[in-house]
Amino acid sequence: MFTSTERRQPGATVRRRAQSAVIAGLWSGALVVAGLTLTAWVAAPAKAAPAAPAAQGAKAVQVAASGSSTPIKAPPGIGRDATPAELGAWDIDVRPDFKGLPKGQGSVADGQKLFDARCASCHGTFGESNEVFNPLVGGTTADDIKTGHVASLRGNNQPVRTTLMKVDTVSTMWDYIRRAMPWNAPRSLTPDEVYAVTAYILNLGEIVPADFVLSDKNIGDVQKLMPNRNGMTRAHGMWRVGDKPDTHNKACMQDCPEAGIVTSALPAYARDAHGDLAAQNRVVGPVRGVDTKLPPLSGTAAQNASVRKTAALATLGMASPDAPAQTATATSPAATLADKNGCLACHGVTDKKIGPAFSEVAAKYHGQSNATEILAAKIRAGGAGNWGSMPMPPQSQVAEADVRTMVDWILRGAH
Amino acid sequence: MLADATKREETGVSDNASRAGRLRRAPENFVDGTLAADIARDGLNPSRRGFLQRSFLAAGAALASGAAFAADAPGGSAGAGDPMILTPRPWATSLGQPVAARPYGAPSKFEANLQRRQSPGLTQTAQASVAFTPLQGLFGIITPSGLHFERHHQGWQEIDPTQHRLMVHGLVRESKVYTMDDIMRLPSVSRMHFIECGANTGMEWGNAAVPTVQYTHGMLSCCEFTGVPLSVLLDDVGADTRRGKFVLAEGGDGSGMTRTISMEAALSDVLVAWGMNGEMLRPENGYPLRLVVPGVQGVSWVKWLRRIKVGDAPWNTKDETSHYVDLMPDGQHRQYTSIQECKSVITSPSGGQALLDRGYFNVTGLAWSGRGRIKRVDVSTDGGKSWRAARLESPVLPKCLTRFNFDWQWDGSPALLQSRAVDETGFVQPRYRQLREVRGTKSIYHNNAIQTWQVATNGEVTNVHVD
Numbered sequence: 001m002f003t004s005t006e007r008r009q010p011g012a013t014v015r016r017r018a019q020s021a022v023i024a025g026l027w028s029g030a031l032v033v034a035g036l037t038l039t040a041w042v043a044a045p046a047k048a049a050p051a052a053p054a055a056q057g058a059k060a061v062q063v064a065a066s067g068s069s070t071p072i073k074a075p076p077g078i079g080r081d082a083t084p085a086e087l088g089a090w091d092i093d094v095r096p097d098f099k100g101l102p103k104g105q106g107s108v109a110d111g112q113k114l115f116d117a118r119c120a121s122c123h124g125t126f127g128e129s130n131e132v133f134n135p136l137v138g139g140t141t142a143d144d145i146k147t148g149h150v151a152s153l154r155g156n157n158q159p160v161r162t163t164l165m166k167v168d169t170v171s172t173m174w175d176y177i178r179r180a181m182p183w184n185a186p187r188s189l190t191p192d193e194v195y196a197v198t199a200y201i202l203n204l205g206e207i208v209p210a211d212f213v214l215s216d217k218n219i220g221d222v223q224k225l226m227p228n229r230n231g232m233t234r235a236h237g238m239w240r241v242g243d244k245p246d247t248h249n250k251a252c253m254q255d256c257p258e259a260g261i262v263t264s265a266l267p268a269y270a271r272d273a274h275g276d277l278a279a280q281n282r283v284v285g286p287v288r289g290v291d292t293k294l295p296p297l298s299g300t301a302a303q304n305a306s307v308r309k310t311a312a313l314a315t316l317g318m319a320s321p322d323a324p325a326q327t328a329t330a331t332s333p334a335a336t337l338a339d340k341n342g343c344l345a346c347h348g349v350t351d352k353k354i355g356p357a358f359s360e361v362a363a364k365y366h367g368q369s370n371a372t373e374i375l376a377a378k379i380r381a382g383g384a385g386n387w388g389s390m391p392m393p394p395q396s397q398v399a400e401a402d403v404r405t406m407v408d409w410i411l412r413g414a415h
Numbered sequence: 416m417l418a419d420a421t422k423r424e425e426t427g428v429s430d431n432a433s434r435a436g437r438l439r440r441a442p443e444n445f446v447d448g449t450l451a452a453d454i455a456r457d458g459l460n461p462s463r464r465g466f467l468q469r470s471f472l473a474a475g476a477a478l479a480s481g482a483a484f485a486a487d488a489p490g491g492s493a494g495a496g497d498p499m500i501l502t503p504r505p506w507a508t509s510l511g512q513p514v515a516a517r518p519y520g521a522p523s524k525f526e527a528n529l530q531r532r533q534s535p536g537l538t539q540t541a542q543a544s545v546a547f548t549p550l551q552g553l554f555g556i557i558t559p560s561g562l563h564f565e566r567h568h569q570g571w572q573e574i575d576p577t578q579h580r581l582m583v584h585g586l587v588r589e590s591k592v593y594t595m596d597d598i599m600r601l602p603s604v605s606r607m608h609f610i611e612c613g614a615n616t617g618m619e620w621g622n623a624a625v626p627t628v629q630y631t632h633g634m635l636s637c638c639e640f641t642g643v644p645l646s647v648l649l650d651d652v653g654a655d656t657r658r659g660k661f662v663l664a665e666g667g668d669g670s671g672m673t674r675t676i677s678m679e680a681a682l683s684d685v686l687v688a689w690g691m692n693g694e695m696l697r698p699e700n701g702y703p704l705r706l707v708v709p710g711v712q713g714v715s716w717v718k719w720l721r722r723i724k725v726g727d728a729p730w731n732t733k734d735e736t737s738h739y740v741d742l743m744p745d746g747q748h749r750q751y752t753s754i755q756e757c758k759s760v761i762t763s764p765s766g767g768q769a770l771l772d773r774g775y776f777n778v779t780g781l782a783w784s785g786r787g788r789i790k791r792v793d794v795s796t797d798g799g800k801s802w803r804a805a806r807l808e809s810p811v812l813p814k815c816l817t818r819f820n821f822d823w824q825w826d827g828s829p830a831l832l833q834s835r836a837v838d839e840t841g842f843v844q845p846r847y848r849q850l851r852e853v854r855g856t857k858s859i860y861h862n863n864a865i866q867t868w869q870v871a872t873n874g875e876v877t878n879v880h881v882d
Contacts, residue, residue, distance in 0.1 A: 096731045234749075
């Protein structure tokens with residue numbers, strides 16, 4: 001910092017000379033700021049240099065933490081002690097050694113009821129759906145339970161990797177279901193309910209039998225049956241800065257072997273899969289975005305320049321072409337509510353997703369005098385069987401006025 | 416000062432001209448005597464009026480041919496010159512907007528095309544999804560706050576900072592709670608660092624899959640973050656750094672994102688940050704508090720940070736077992752693959768862009784390493800047969816983006832543009848073949864291979880892979 005004093009002088013001089021003019025004074029202030037920033041850039045690398053990968057000692061740690069040779073410390077008296085009740089409320093994590101796991105139990109049968117009501121809308125009745133999230137269940141065998149390695153991870157016979165194929169510790173499932181599920185109403189399950197849902201998922205994966213009751217007493221035994229319990233390795237070079245990498249390229253400069261051969265290219269049919277690229281680039285500069293609504297132009301770049309420029313200019317002000325849900329959100333308060341409450345995760349405005357499109361719902365209830373009441377009740381209590389096998393979870397957390405706003409909007413075709 | 420000047424004018428001080436440093440007042444009678452007499456005698460007679468009108472029509476004809484001139488005849492041979500110069504522009508001939516007409520500012524409407532964007536079909540829900548930074552249009556190394564990439568696991572929340580709390584507990588002498596008032600009183604530092612999602616470029620593991628650098632590399636941003644070093648907080652609670660080999664960071668949102676971080680990293684350069692590019696964090700980037708874990712994949716930079724727990728073993732949380740694990744060809748998952756290894760990409764010209772003419776191009780891009788500083792970046796225009804060193808622009812900071820520039824004369828023939836970064840540990844960014852030989856093609860995460868952009872004779876740039 002001492003070296004910066006000298007560099008600050010010119011700026012300060014400018015400021016003194018211009019004291020009578022307000023605008024000039026502001027400008028010199030900017031010069032001082034710019035000077036300090038540049039000085040910090042110049043000074044920082046030299047001082048922080050000991051923090052290179054090899055230096056992991058306590059001294060280097062202190063240097064890196066403070067950016068100078070004097071470590072900074074918290075002044076006394078800031079913050080306060082956490083109370084036991086506060087710790088109890090937030091200290092909910094569960095580790096692989098089951099530290100943090102609360103007492104309780106839940107049966108597969110109870111778990112099935114909960115799963116159908118609260119989880120199946122995203123994960124499918126058997127936890128195998130790939131509609132909203134990756135499937136929970138599938139791809140594991142009885143042999144995997146014996147070995148603790150999921151064999152299908154080695155082959156190409158599984159189109160997607162399921163949770164039970166990957167997760168190695170049952171504590172992980174328990175912790176995550178408790179902290180973050182159901183997706184639209186996190187932390188609404190009691191510990192016993194979490195035990196029950198976990199037991200049901202384990203049963204779907206044929207890890208525990210249908211009459212199983214999972215509890216804090218037997219969860220350690222279940223851990224010994226997790227299909228991928230031996231499937232993780234930490235022996236790699238990517239956890240700590242000083243670890244050894246596993247690729248070893250060399251910086252060849254001339255006549256480099258096996259170069260220049262294109263092995264993969266974007267297929268022609270994917271040309272417009274990400275929308276009109278002319279609308280995703282600037283309208284000035286040495287390049288323009290490609291107009292992907294049209295096939296590639298023939299001729300040279302210069303011959304096509306005016307077409308490219310005109311196409312790019314025409315895109316200004318266009319809405320994002322790849323996000324219809326976002327467009328709806330921007331134009332309607334009801335759509336914002338539907339997005340916020342997760343409705344758009346399962347219902348498209350005009351396209352069927354896991355549930356019917358809102359336009360289909362509007363058509364079905366068109367002209368019914370009590371349509372508003374029926375739909376409001378369905379949103380609050382959930383429903384099943386009207387649009388296929390997938391149940392809709394209850395949305396009791398949504399305010400009544402918001403439910404009305406969304407129902408009115410849905411019945412108008414969600415426009 | 417203004418009042419003084421007005422006063423003098425009112426009193427009609429006449430000796431200003433003789434004082435040094437005073438401006439002479441404009442003369443009242445600037446029309447010379449002969450002309451004044453002429454106008455007084457004849458007025459603007461019909462022949463004079465006709466002359467003025469003909470001049471006006473001639474100017475109009477130049478305006479009508481202006482569009483063609485602007486687009487295609489930069490040489491000016493079509494007429495007297497560019498109407499953008501010859502015809503007064505509205506912004507030069509009218510009153511502009513007052514200060515603070517946009518109190519928080521916004522980009523020009525002509526920049527509307529540069530936005531964060533989702534990749535269609537990548538995820539089924541917008542709450543557990545990604546919005547990519549438009550790297551193709553950015554300059555320097557700092558990502559504008561409004562374009563910082565987003566990746567959420569359960570939707571973003573706007574948390575009232577007066578209601579936010581941070582708890583630090585576990586293997587500590589004293590479990591503590593801090594309000595935002597408390598945290599922002601603590602001594603702070605500001606550092607520039609890149610943040611990259613572990614899945615950045617993940618769609619490209621097997622083959623070329625997406626068209627532009629926004630989608631291949633746009634889960635990457637770089638900002639100046641301001642906050643208190645985590646080491647200061649750990650010291651304040653008396654953390655047992657001998658038994659406590661790890662910390663758990665937890666978010667305050669619905670997903671309660673939890674990540675294990677080694678004590679070694681926690682004590683080196685991790686920040687508990689509230690500032691980003693001179694303003695508070697944006698809500699979608701963790702307002703009011705997030706963890707900054709330099710060099711480490713973005714999922715560990717826990718947003719809406721509410722809890723730090725010191726422990727003696729890793730937690731093996733959901734995003735440490737069923738996501739953010741790298742599947743190897745032998746069926747084993749690599750776990751806690753945190754460091755973002757040395758990587759680079761050319762951002763302009765890049766996929767989905769079209770070169771407008773042959774001749775000079777400034778090939779520019781970004782390089783970064785989770786292990787420290789960038790030492791060198793090489794650029795190839797022939798798909799890796801030959802390379803030349805690019806210019807590294809300052810600053811070159813550890814675990815931060817570095818901008819590189821490279822002079823290129825395009826002769827109009829097909830070209831394959833590549834960049835290859837080397838960091839201060841000597842690590843050279845790998846080729847696709849080298850990466851796949853070790854890790855197969857199912858890893859999803861941590862693809863840092865050399866990117867190739869193919870330039871066609873029509874100027875169009877596309878995404879391809881070169882082994």
